[in-house]
Amino acid sequence: MTVCARAMNQTPVSCIPNSRMSKAKKVIDEARENQNPELDLADKGISTFEEMPGLLNMLQITRLTLSHNKLQVVPPGLANLINLEILNLFNNHITELPISLSQMPKLRILNVGMNRLDSLPRGFGAFPVLEVLDLTYNNLSEENLPGNFFMMETLRALYLADNDFEYLPPEIGQLKNLQILVLRENDLIELPKEIGELTRLRELHIQGNRLTVLPPEIGNLDLVSNKAVFRMEFNPWVTPIGDQLQVGISHVIDYIRSETYRYLYNRHLSAKGPPPPIENDKSKKISRAR
Amino acid sequence: MARNSDTLPFPTSISIQSLDHSKLYNRRAQSRENLVEKEITNDSNSNQSTFVYDYEELAEWKGFDKPPKLPPRNFKNAYCDTNDLKKQTTNKTGVTGMSLDDMFCSRCREGFEPHEKIVNSRGELWHPQCFVCAQCFRPFPEGIFYEFEGRKYCEHDFHVLFAPCCGKCGEFVIGRVIKAMNANWHPGCFRCEECSGELAETGFMKCQGRALCHTCNARIKAGALGKHICHQCHGIIDDKPLRFRGEVYHPYHFNCTACGIELNADAREVRSRPGFAANEMNELYCLRCHDKMGIPICGACRRPIEERVVTALGKHWHVEHFVCAKCEKPFLGHRHYEKKGLAYCETHYHQLFGNLCFVCNQVIAGDVFTALNKAWCVHHFACAFCDQKMNQKTKFFEFDLKPACKKCYEKFPQELKRRMRRMYDLNPKKIPA
Ligand SMILES: [Zn+2]
Ligand SMILES: [Zn+2]
Ligand SMILES: [Zn+2]
Ligand SMILES: [Zn+2]
Ligand SMILES: [Zn+2]
Ligand SMILES: [Zn+2]
Ligand SMILES: [Zn+2]
Ligand SMILES: [Zn+2]
Numbered sequence: 200m201t202v203c204a205r206a207m208n209q210t211p212v213s214c215i216p217n218s219r220m221s222k223a224k225k226v227i228d229e230a231r232e233n234q235n236p237e238l239d240l241a242d243k244g245i246s247t248f249e250e251m252p253g254l255l256n257m258l259q260i261t262r263l264t265l266s267h268n269k270l271q272v273v274p275p276g277l278a279n280l281i282n283l284e285i286l287n288l289f290n291n292h293i294t295e296l297p298i299s300l301s302q303m304p305k306l307r308i309l310n311v312g313m314n315r316l317d318s319l320p321r322g323f324g325a326f327p328v329l330e331v332l333d334l335t336y337n338n339l340s341e342e343n344l345p346g347n348f349f350m351m352e353t354l355r356a357l358y359l360a361d362n363d364f365e366y367l368p369p370e371i372g373q374l375k376n377l378q379i380l381v382l383r384e385n386d387l388i389e390l391p392k393e394i395g396e397l398t399r400l401r402e403l404h405i406q407g408n409r410l411t412v413l414p415p416e417i418g419n420l421d422l423v424s425n426k427a428v429f430r431m432e433f434n435p436w437v438t439p440i441g442d443q444l445q446v447g448i449s450h451v452i453d454y455i456r457s458e459t460y461r462y463l464y465n466r467h468l469s470a471k472g473p474p475p476p477i478e479n480d481k482s483k484k485i486s487r488a489r
Numbered sequence: 490m491a492r493n494s495d496t497l498p499f500p501t502s503i504s505i506q507s508l509d510h511s512k513l514y515n516r517r518a519q520s521r522e523n524l525v526e527k528e529i530t531n532d533s534n535s536n537q538s539t540f541v542y543d544y545e546e547l548a549e550w551k552g553f554d555k556p557p558k559l560p561p562r563n564f565k566n567a568y569c570d571t572n573d574l575k576k577q578t579t580n581k582t583g584v585t586g587m588s589l590d591d592m593f594c595s596r597c598r599e600g601f602e603p604h605e606k607i608v609n610s611r612g613e614l615w616h617p618q619c620f621v622c623a624q625c626f627r628p629f630p631e632g633i634f635y636e637f638e639g640r641k642y643c644e645h646d647f648h649v650l651f652a653p654c655c656g657k658c659g660e661f662v663i664g665r666v667i668k669a670m671n672a673n674w675h676p677g678c679f680r681c682e683e684c685s686g687e688l689a690e691t692g693f694m695k696c697q698g699r700a701l702c703h704t705c706n707a708r709i710k711a712g713a714l715g716k717h718i719c720h721q722c723h724g725i726i727d728d729k730p731l732r733f734r735g736e737v738y739h740p741y742h743f744n745c746t747a748c749g750i751e752l753n754a755d756a757r758e759v760r761s762r763p764g765f766a767a768n769e770m771n772e773l774y775c776l777r778c779h780d781k782m783g784i785p786i787c788g789a790c791r792r793p794i795e796e797r798v799v800t801a802l803g804k805h806w807h808v809e810h811f812v813c814a815k816c817e818k819p820f821l822g823h824r825h826y827e828k829k830g831l832a833y834c835e836t837h838y839h840q841l842f843g844n845l846c847f848v849c850n851q852v853i854a855g856d857v858f859t860a861l862n863k864a865w866c867v868h869h870f871a872c873a874f875c876d877q878k879m880n881q882k883t884k885f886f887e888f889d890l891k892p893a894c895k896k897c898y899e900k901f902p903q904e905l906k907r908r909m910r911r912m913y914d915l916n917p918k919k920i921p922a
Pocket of ligand 8: 872873874875876877893894895896897898
């Protein structure tokens with residue numbers, strides 16, 4: 200009955216565990232029968248992996264989707280699925296991940312967005328081929344990233360929106376293949392100049408933070424072509440940047456590439472005042488639920 | 490051993506001399522680069538002549554030296570009697586009306602008795618006792634004589650009076666004479682005093698009164714001076730030698746493998762197969778290029794990169810040499826796309842290979858879904874949150890430029906949807922519904 204009790208604080212669901220179990224089991228059995236390598240178990244009210252008997256032996260599967268369930272724990276044995284390329288755990292109740300995941304040899308896309316992660320395990324950055332990592336809407340900050348986080352050189356998209364970062368480590372510059380970096384609605388006070396080393400970046404989302412200036416190195420990036428998106432609204436920008444933003448992103452980029460701005464930026468850094476106050480109210484985030 | 494009497498048996502002006510006596514050689518030496526001039530000037534204060542020749546020059550020189558070939562002549566036919574002569578003059582020489590009264594000996598100017606033996610040589614007639622050597626007055630042994638300035642000599646006296654003696658073996662030199670070192674030589678007797686190699690064909694060098702082949706001359710000279718001999722030109726290496734593949738050379742015979750500049754003694758031999766004992770792959774670099782070997786070599790022009798290095802496709806490149814494989818324009822720091830070991834500019838990559846699917850990261854062969862600054866293959870266009878497949882008719886919401894199906898969007902917490910709406914209100918045109 201624990202399953203039913205936990206379900207109560209979410210949308211009302213049927214309180215008949217047996218039927219729910221059989222729902223997941225049915226999908227798994229079908230997939231096993233059809234040799235289907237893609238397993239869709241989204242929104243099945245699943246609370247534990249025990250409700251999916253035999254899943255961890257289905258070595259043939261390449262995609263496992265478990266979004267919109269109530270999983271709290273991911274068993275280390277999930278890493279047995281050595282052919283898995285896509286693992287979607289979006290919108291569960293996960294508070295920690297097993298380190299074994301980072302050993303999965305073919306995992307290219309990992310979505311752990313909208314969970315309750317307060318930290319990532321030590322050594323998490325060891326994924327050999329990870330390309331897309333979605334950590335949106337958790338409780339992560341620079342304080343609880345593992346040391347090797349920015350060793351994931353194969354990453355082409357990193358989603359960190361709706362977390363609690365105040366500073367982005369300068370090691371971000373190591374992610375040479377990064378094309379998409381999403382930092383929307385964190386508590387960022389400043390950005391490291393190393394962002395300017397991400398030469399392949401074509402999507403940068405930094406809206407809704409506490410940023411006042413941009414490192415001039417961002418001017419090195421190609422963020423104004425028709426293949427690029429740069430979102431920077433809802434920050435307490437210094438007046439010249441705010442004024443340029445009124446007319447458009449391309450004006451901001453032109454401005455931060457100017458000598459005038461370089462001078463202003465250096466002066467701003469030396470006359471460092473207190474950071475702007477936190478404005479985002481995160482108390483209602485479901486990732487905070489305990 | 491017959492010698493014609495009407496031509497000199499050997500050319501008188503043939504001599505083999507140091508090549509600096511040759512007009513041809515001097516003309517060529519002057520027109521040549523400093524390589525030859527340098528060697529000449531180095532020796533200008535000594536009386537030892539150094540020379541350089543090439544095969545073309547040698548051939549001309551040999552042609553000049555060849556003695557003319559003469560047809561042999563049977564001198565025994567010169568003896569006949571007056572009757573034979575009459576017949577001969579009538580029938581063969583076409584001389585008509587000739588009688589014994591008109592004939593006289595070329596030497597004593599007396600007439601001939603009937604039936605007396607007469608010697609006839611090219612229309613001139615002699616008493617046999619008058620047809621003798623101008624020096625010893627004896628008949629010519631076996632009828633062989635030599636003629637010089639209108640007089641006839643037996644072989645012995647001709648040699649004594651006119652033919653040169655070989656400076657080596659003391660025998661007469663008949664045929665080709667080598668005049669050199671103030672003496673005459675049989676070609677086979679004029680040899681290098683060090684190695685005994687024949688010099689007639691190769692030329693020689695005078696070294697302290699001795700005739701030497703150029704190899705021995707260089708060796709002796711170098712040995713005396715404690716210097717090396719160039720393995721290529723056999724000349725003495727006056728300055729510092731260049732060691733290369735186990736031999737020593739004048740550095741100026743080589744050019745730098747990288748920049749092509751003529752080398753000096755500072756050049757470096759680079760072992761191109763480290764760890765291999767064999768040195769036939771070794772190459773030479775000038776000091777400048779060698780110093781740059783530690784820094785990367787451009788994958789396009791193979792030259793060292795002094796300025797900014799671009800590292801891509803597993804190689805290093807000059808910024809201006811890292812170019813699109815299609816249009817050959819340098820990327821100059823702009824984004825490039827790699828495909829099968831080649832790099833392309835964005836335009837040509839997409840032109841050639843199309844878009845990459847956001848999910849599978851593969852080039853999209855068939856239909857492309859383009860939205861939210863991304864592209865998807867038909868197989869992978871799906872909600873980013875539940876992985877449900879979508880098509881062009883599916884309504885979806887944008888969340889950080891990822892597509893969210895309606896069902897997923899509705900599951901988003903209220904507080905998030907409120908924030909999303911705030912963003913949308915600010916910039917509605919950017920967010921497709
Ligand atoms: Zn005589
Ligand atoms: Zn001789
Ligand atoms: Zn030489
Ligand atoms: Zn040389
Ligand atoms: Zn180059
Ligand atoms: Zn191109
Ligand atoms: Zn795809
Ligand atoms: Zn969905």
